Amino acid sequence: xxxxxxxxxxxxxxxxxxxxxxxxxxxxxxxxxxxxxxxxxxxxxxxxxxxxxxxxxxxxxxxxxxxxxxxxxxxxxxxxxxxxxxxxxxxxxxxxxxxxxxxxxx
Numbered sequence: 001x002x003x004x005x006x007x008x009x010x011x012x013x014x015x016x017x018x019x020x021x022x023x024x025x026x027x028x029x030x031x032x033x034x035x036x037x038x039x040x041x042x043x044x045x046x047x048x049x050x051x052x053x054x055x056x057x058x059x060x061x062x063x064x065x066x067x068x069x070x071x072x073x074x075x076x077x078x079x080x081x082x083x084x085x086x087x088x089x090x091x092x093x094x095x096x097x098x099x100x101x102x103x104x105x106x
Contacts, residue, residue, distance in 0.1 A: 003047045003075055014077040017086060021072025028065070029055045033073065049075040064091035 002018035005011060025033040033051035036042035045051065051073065053066055068091040074080035081089070 001043075001046065003049070004077055006043050006047055012077065013083060014080045017072050017080055017083065020086065021069050024065075024072065025051070025069050028061060029057055031055065033069075047075075049073060062091065062094065064089070064094050067091065 002015045005015060022033060025031075034042055034045045036045055053061075058066065068086070068089050071081040071089070072086065086092075
């Protein structure tokens with residue numbers, strides 16, 4: 001869940017962008033970006049956007065990919081990227097330009 005949903009605010013398209021950021025992080029690491037000992041701690045970490053790029057895989061991940069995740073997991077909906085910005089993000093341009101290259105299996 002995004003911070004705005006946990007806080008009882010309304011759902012909008014930026015909530016879906018948050019989910020895309022979580023899914024991107026999960027696909028890259030096999031772990032969710034927000035962890036905790038219990039549901040309350042996880043929700044607090046979501047609300048405060050307490051996550052990081054400590055997972056060893058991020059050594060191999062481009063700065064553009066990390067920037068995409070950061071912009072998608074922006075705490076406030078006003079500062080979070082929208083769908084057009086997400087699709088036009090430099091990381092996607094990098095992926096499109098390199099689509100013929102083989103991806104690292106990790």
